[in-house]
Each structure stands twice: as C-alpha cells, then as structure tokens.
Amino acid sequence: MLLTISTTYQPATDLGYLLHKNPARLQTVEVSGGLAHVFYPEATAERCTAALLLDLDPVGLVRGRGERGGEGFALEQYVNDRPYVASSFLSVALSKAFGTAMNGTCKDRPALPAEALPLAVKVAVVAAPGPDWPRRLFEPLGYQVETEAYALDPTQPAWGDSQYYTLHLRHDGLRLQDVLTHLYVLLPVLDNNKHYYVDQTEAEKLLHRGGDWLPRHPERDFITRRYLRYRALYVNPTLARLLDADELTDEADAAAAPAAPANPVPEAATDPAAAADALPPATASAAGDQAEARVPTEKTSLHDQRLQQVAQEIYQLAPKRVLDLGCGEGKLLRLLLRQPKIDYILGMDVSHQALTRAAQRLHLAEMPPRQRARIDLIQGSLLYKDERLAGFDAAALVEVIEHLDPGRLAALEAVVFGQARPGHVFVTTPNADYNQLYDTLSAGTFRHTDHRFEWSRAEFAAWATAVAERHGYQVRLVAMGEEMEGVGGPSQMAVFGL
Numbered sequence: 430m431l432l433t434i435s436t437t438y439q440p441a442t443d444l445g446y447l448l449h450k451n452p453a454r455l456q457t458v459e460v461s462g463g464l465a466h467v468f469y470p471e472a473t474a475e476r477c478t479a480a481l482l483l484d485l486d487p488v489g490l491v492r493g494r495g496e497r498g499g500e501g502f503a504l505e506q507y508v509n510d511r512p513y514v515a516s517s518f519l520s521v522a523l524s525k526a527f528g529t530a531m532n533g534t535c536k537d538r539p540a541l542p543a544e545a546l547p548l549a550v551k552v553a554v555v556a557a558p559g560p561d562w563p564r565r566l567f568e569p570l571g572y573q574v575e576t577e578a579y580a581l582d583p584t585q586p587a588w589g590d591s592q593y594y595t596l597h598l599r600h601d602g603l604r605l606q607d608v609l610t611h612l613y614v615l616l617p618v619l620d621n622n623k624h625y626y627v628d629q630t631e632a633e634k635l636l637h638r639g640g641d642w643l644p645r646h647p648e649r650d651f652i653t654r655r656y657l658r659y660r661a662l663y664v665n666p667t668l669a670r671l672l673d674a675d676e677l678t679d680e681a682d683a684a685a686a687p688a689a690p691a692n693p694v695p696e697a698a699t700d701p702a703a704a705a706d707a708l709p710p711a712t713a714s715a716a717g718d719q720a721e722a723r724v725p726t727e728k729t730s731l732h733d734q735r736l737q738q739v740a741q742e743i744y745q746l747a748p749k750r751v752l753d754l755g756c757g758e759g760k761l762l763r764l765l766l767r768q769p770k771i772d773y774i775l776g777m778d779v780s781h782q783a784l785t786r787a788a789q790r791l792h793l794a795e796m797p798p799r800q801r802a803r804i805d806l807i808q809g810s811l812l813y814k815d816e817r818l819a820g821f822d823a824a825a826l827v828e829v830i831e832h833l834d835p836g837r838l839a840a841l842e843a844v845v846f847g848q849a850r851p852g853h854v855f856v857t858t859p860n861a862d863y864n865q866l867y868d869t870l871s872a873g874t875f876r877h878t879d880h881r882f883e884w885s886r887a888e889f890a891a892w893a894t895a896v897a898e899r900h901g902y903q904v905r906l907v908a909m910g911e912e913m914e915g916v917g918g919p920s921q922m923a924v925f926g927l
Contacts, residue, residue, distance in 0.1 A: 432481045438546040441477035465522040485512040516620040533606040545602035552596040573599040618655045632663040644671045647780030740764040748822030755829035759787030774804045812840040818849035825855045831880045846900040854925040862916040893923035
C-alpha cells in the first residue's frame with residue numbers, strides 16, 4: 430500500500446524537516462508483518478512529495494497464528510487484501526515512521542509544525558462501502574475529497590465497481606500534524622478492521638489522537654464505533670468522554686467571552702396573530718461556536734439568538750415552503766414547525782448522524798400524520814446540484830459557510846443562488862471583527878476548530894454584494910447579538926431577496 434503527501438509550501442523541502450526524514454535517502458522501519466519505506470519521488474523548492482510504502486509479507490501476517498483466521502475458505506489467510514489496502518497496518522506505520530511529526534515536534538525548525546501548509550494526500554488504495562464514505566469522513570475536516578473507483582471485473586462491466594478506491598485529499602492550509610492524525614484515525618475506520626486486539630488502550634489512543642477534532646465531527650459516533658470494533662465496553666464510555674469534552678470546551682470558552690447583552694433576544698411579535706406563533710427560546714445545547722456557546726447567564730445564548738432571529742425574519746415573510754440547509758440536529762426546524770403558515774419544511778445536512786438526531790429530537794416518528802407531512806429530512810451536500818432544492822420561498826444557511834474552504838464557496842453559490850434559487854436566502858456567519866473581545870482567542874485564531882475562515886464585516890459585505898449582483902438578488906446586512914462600538918455584533922447575517 431502506498432501513501433504520498435505533497436506540498437507546494439515554499440520552500441517545499443521543509444516537508445523533510447517536518448517528517449524528520451531526509452529527502453536525499455531511503456529510510457526503512459520495521460512494522461508488524463513487514464517493512465515501511467520512506468522516500469521522496471520529488472524534492473524541489475517548488476514542490477515536495479514524501480511517500481510511505483508499506484510492504485507486508487502475506488505469510489508473515491499469519492505466521493504464529495496457528496489455525497486462527499481464514500474463516501471464509503481454506504486459503505483465506507493467505508489470499509486476501511491485507512497487503513494492499515490502507516488499514517490499521519498503515520496507521521501503525523504512520524506512527525512509527527512519522528511519530529515525531531504527528532506529535533508536532535521539529536527540533537531544527539521549532540515554529541514549522543504550527544504552519545498551515547497546502548497539502549495533497551494520495552492513498553492507494555482504501556476499502557469502503559461506497560465513494561460517499563471517504564467524503565463523509567474527510568470533508569467535515571475541510572478536505573476536498575476525490576475517489577477513483579475500480580471495476581470489480583473489467584471483463585464484466587455489469588458487475589459494477591469494487592469496494593476499492595484510490596483516495597485523493599487536498600487542503601489549502603492545514604498543519605501536517607493534523608493531516609497525519611486524521612489519517613491515523615480514519616483509515617482504519619474506512620477499512621473497518623484491525624489486525625490487533627482492541628482494548629482500553631485503543632480507546633485512549635482515539636481520545637489522544639482525536640480529542641481536538643472528533644468531538645465536533647458530524648460522524649463522531651460512527652467513527653468511534655468502527656475504530657473500537659463495536660465493543661460496547663469501550664465505545665460507550667469513549668463517546669461519553671467525547672461528549673463531555675465537547676461540552677466542557679463550550680463552557681470554558683463561554684466563561685471567557687464578553688458578558689451577554691442585557692436584552693439579547695429579539696421580540697417575537699407584537700400583534701395578536703404573531704403572539705399565537707411566538708418563538709420561545711430553544712433549550713440549551715452544546716452546539717454553536719466554541720468561543721460563544723453556553724454563555725453563563727440566564728439570558729439566551731448567542732447560538733439560540735441566531736436561530737430565533739432567523740426564524741423571526743422568516744416569520745415576517747410568511748413563506749409557504751422553507752429550506753434549512755445544513756440543518757444539523759434540527760433546532761431551527763423546531764422553531765419553523767411552530768409557524769403554522771409554513772406548509773412544508775425541508776431540512777438537509779451532509780451528516781447522516783445529524784439527521785438521525787434531528788429526527789429523534791423532533792419526534793418525527795410520533796408526529797400526527799398532518800404535522801409529519803409538513804417536514805422532511807434529506808442527506809445531501811450544498812456543493813452539488815440537487816433538484817430537490819428547487820421551488821422554495823426561503824432558505825436558511827445558519828453558520829454554514831465558514832465550515833467550507835473558501836475555494837468551494839463558488840460551488841455553494843451555484844447550487845443555492847443559481848440552481849435552487851429560493852425567493853429569499855438567509856446566511857449567517859461569525860463576525861471576525863468581534864473576535865478581539867474574546868480573551869480565549871489569540872490573534873489569527875478562529876472560534877471553532879472546524880472553521881475554515883471567519884470574515885470581517887467588510888469581507889462578508891463584499892462577498893454578499895457580489896453574490897447578489899451575479900444572481901439578481903437584493904441584499905441587506907444585519908448584525909446579530911449585542912453590537913459593540915467599532916466591532917459590530919458577534920455574528921452577522923445577509924438577507925438576500927429576489
């Protein structure tokens with residue numbers, strides 16, 4: 430199996446310092462069942478590629494196992510895909526060959542591990558139930574994901590594709606340490622197998638390597654179960670610890686945030702008709718920006734303020750059909766269901782796990798038939814055209830765009846404003862100007878580890894204005910949360926209308 434990591438960071442040969450492997454020579458480390466070779470197919474100042482070639486001995490893999498293994502047929506322990514497919518063997522090789530880099534240490538260039546590098550990764554090959562699985566695992570971490578499929582049998586095209594793919598990952602700016610950690614955890618998850626016994630030590634590895642990003646991953650439960658081989662003894666406590674870490678991060682960051690405004694919640698409505706559809710605060714949640722959720726006050730959190738403000742804007746329009754794009758676990762959907770003038774609501778999210786939770790929180794299975802007919806949940810991506818999104822009066826994207834790489838916003842724009850083209854679009858995103866008021870945020874850092882950018886008011890206005898001009902919309906910009914002199918509100922919203 431072969432894994433390559435390439436960069437165009439200048440000078441690109443700094444990749445050798447990060448990996449602690451000299452580009453001028455071949456280096457080999459022993460691993461269980463074989464050897465891992467590190468070499469550089471190219472190493473120039475403009476572009477550098479490091480390759481990890483794992484050479485496993487099929488006989489060595491089963492030596493000493495006696496009669497264990499090979500349950501499918503007599504020679505299965507010798508005739509299988511283990512020497513060729515990225516798996517836990519490759520994770521072990523990554524740890525042994527690049528362990529220092531994975532820990533973020535570089536003796537010769539101490540500041541280099543903190544640099545965000547343009548990186549391209551190729552893994553040949555991975556095993557997956559379908560091409561959507563690599564996307565579901567890696568896209569939430571900011572990667573551009575492509576897969577190359579292989580026919581099960583080129584002479585029998587009717588049989589379709591095999592379960593094997595060459596995986597291509599690209600990221601415009603990420604620490605090498607993060608890339609190695611993501612691969613270390615997620616490659617065995619894709620493969621859904623491990624060559625060694627899973628116990629509490631493995632759970633601690635997952636918490637150590639995934640603790641910075643896994644609590645917020647939309648497929649957190651799926652990843653944890655497959656990584657720990659479905660052993661409930663370890664899966665359930667690990668998930669509980671990940672949830673605790675998620676909530677503790679929210680509370681610690683919120684405690685250092687500026688005080689909540691004295692009256693942060695916009696009035697629901699003042700006329701009798703609106704009073705019937707008033708939007709009470711949603712229950713407290715662990716969701717939201719790490720630096721702003723769960724403000725320690727009796728007032729509504731910023732996360733819930735945003736949802737209520739969007740819901741109130743939609744209420745004023747009195748639309749019949751509404752889209753919630755990136756609906757997550759369904760908080761905005763719950764508010765929209767309280768508006769009887771809306772005939773139909775469609776929630777879409779890229780995460781199957783989030784949609785499952787949304788269905789549970791909304792109690793879809795227990796809804797009366799008439800109410801159930803008003804709402805549907807679908808899985809999908811805002812980066813690909815989808816006919817199901819056409820014909821809506823309003824669409825909401827609440828804290829969605831900042832989770833995409835800037836280079837992918839054009840695809841989102843084409844889908845939402847070009848193809849789906851709802852009558853109104855509500856887009857909210859953090860206001861970077863406000864970040865200076867958070868004591869926990871150092872200069873240049875974001876409120877959430879999964880944010881790919883955070884825009885100032887001027888940057889957001891420029892983007893919204895250009896989108897509106899390209900697609901024939903009018904746009905107005907609205908501050909969200911308490912406004913502070915010189916920096917505006919903690920969040921900002923663009924309201925697009927045809």
